[in-house]
Amino acid sequence: MKKSLPAFGIIIVWLSISFLYSRDFVFISPGDGQRDAAIITNILSGNILGDPAYAGEHAWYPFLMHIYFAFIKTITNIPVQMLLSQFGWLAPLPSILLIALLLLKESRSWLFVSLGLLAFILFIPWTQEMFLLSSHPMVFSLGIVCLAFFTFSKTMKTGRWKYFFYSAISLALLVYSHTIASLSVAAGFTLYTLLTKKHLGKFIVMAILSFILTLPYLWPIISVYKLTPVNSSVYSFRGIYNANSLPEILNAHLYGFGWLRWVNTFFIVSGVIRVNPIILSVYFASFIMTLPSFIPSLPSFAPHDFQVFNHFVAIFLYVSGVAFWLKKVKKSLRPLVFFSFLALNIMLVWPTYTANLEKRHLQLITGNIKEPDWLAASNWINDNTKITDVIAATPDRSYFYVSGFTGRKVVATHNNFANAFVNQNKRLRDLYELYSTQDQEVFIQIARYYNISYIIASPYEASYVGLSNLNKFDSYTNLRKVFTSVSVSIYKFIESDAAK
Secondary structure, eight states: OGGGHHHHHHHHHHHHHHHHHTSSOBOOOOOOSHHHHHHHHHHHHHHHHOOTTTTTOOOBOOOHHHHHHHHHHHHHOOOHHHHHHHSGGGTTHHHHHHHHHHHHHHHOOHHHHHHHHHIIIIISHHHHHHHHOTTOHHHHHHHHHHHHHHHHHHHHHHOOHHHHHHHHHHHHHHHHHOHHHHHHHHHHHHHHHHHHOOSHHHHHHHHHHHHHHTHHHHHHIIIIIOOOOBOOGGGSTTTTTOOOSHHHHHHHHSSSSTTHHHHHHHHHHHHTTTSOHHHHHHHHHHHHTTGGGGSTTSOBSOHHHHHHHHHHHHHHHHHHHHHHHHTTSOGGGHHHHHHHHHHHHHHHHHHHHHHHHHHHHHHHTHHHHHOHHHHHHHHHHHHHSOTTOEEEOOHHHIIIIIIIHHOOEESOOOOSSSOSSTTHHHHHHHHHHHHHOOOHHHHHHHHHHTTEEEEEESHHHHHHTTOSOOGGGGGOTTEEEEEEOSSOEEEEEOSOGGGO
């Protein structure tokens, strides 16, 4: 019974995800910033969990992380932006647990589990950055990568059909968590199978099954979103970190900071000798898939994402390399050498880590620091409006201060990687018309169409439509000012002139 529990768990997870994705979604890839996470998670709360603010609204295709946060938001009733800024550790927590389990399986040592997790969180720049980017679906997908490693390793050892089925499911789950992660892992698994020629026929069946399971995602992306590879200096080794000096370039593209990068790289190279060959295949495949970024004429899918996964997989080589050399040290001295090495690593990296952590924290709660007027407006909305009220504001303010901090529905959001609403373009046109029109009747028609309860006016909204101010709202008979601060005003939309 115990042996069947992991397989049973994988099947339950897959059936649950299949049910969730069978709901009325539009299957298009979402954005991956915290602003996208806020609006998408809110819409998911309406679709899946009955959140009245977004009930019946369509969401763009969500990653597993957005579903995860939708459940947390519903259970805790904490706005998404607050979850991401104050409880950001919730995003990487499942991944850290799965990484620890895979490290334990590979090394059979809690010491090396600790070393691997410290490398993931502290020592390796790219994975450290992902750990800090707590709202990025990539950090959630790293745990699913470990699940894929585990199932495929078991599959290759046994050659049994049921494990090929489990591997197909784990790869499909990986596609649903992060596309680039699935491309890296699938390429590595293919490379391993071609080199070893083990169970080639069954592997082809597994690949076909995994593709079928992911068609609800892949087909619309190909046919509707028309996702095509591009090559831009912004998404290349040259541009992703805007590195101008040699230390910046080395920090971005090698495996550590200062002298630590050379030590880490040495252990990673040493780990090639004894690491699991499946993990090694994924490491090289992910590295190879970044190479087109060096040649401008070649198309490339987000090479920086492939590089992140290359560095993530390198952690397993790193632990294997340390274990290889530590075995050559006298047994009685191993604990001293091990903990001395850890202490030196932490002493070197800690200042950089804390600086990055503070920087990320400020990014997530910028409004608290830079725009107290908008934070005050968000607090007023939380305290004085209903969850079902619809708020009008400029797209970027809607993303952050309204949807993110209050969970209230908005008219339109900012176009980023993808639109949050199915009819986003129409919403943007109507929002522009709402603020720019001088005809009060047109204003009322749009407000009624979207069932708007409150309208925000600030210099952002005025500049959005090319006006110096929005004082015209003071004369509208269907608006009543209910909140004002130095630069932000909130008007309540009322249907009757008598209510004014």
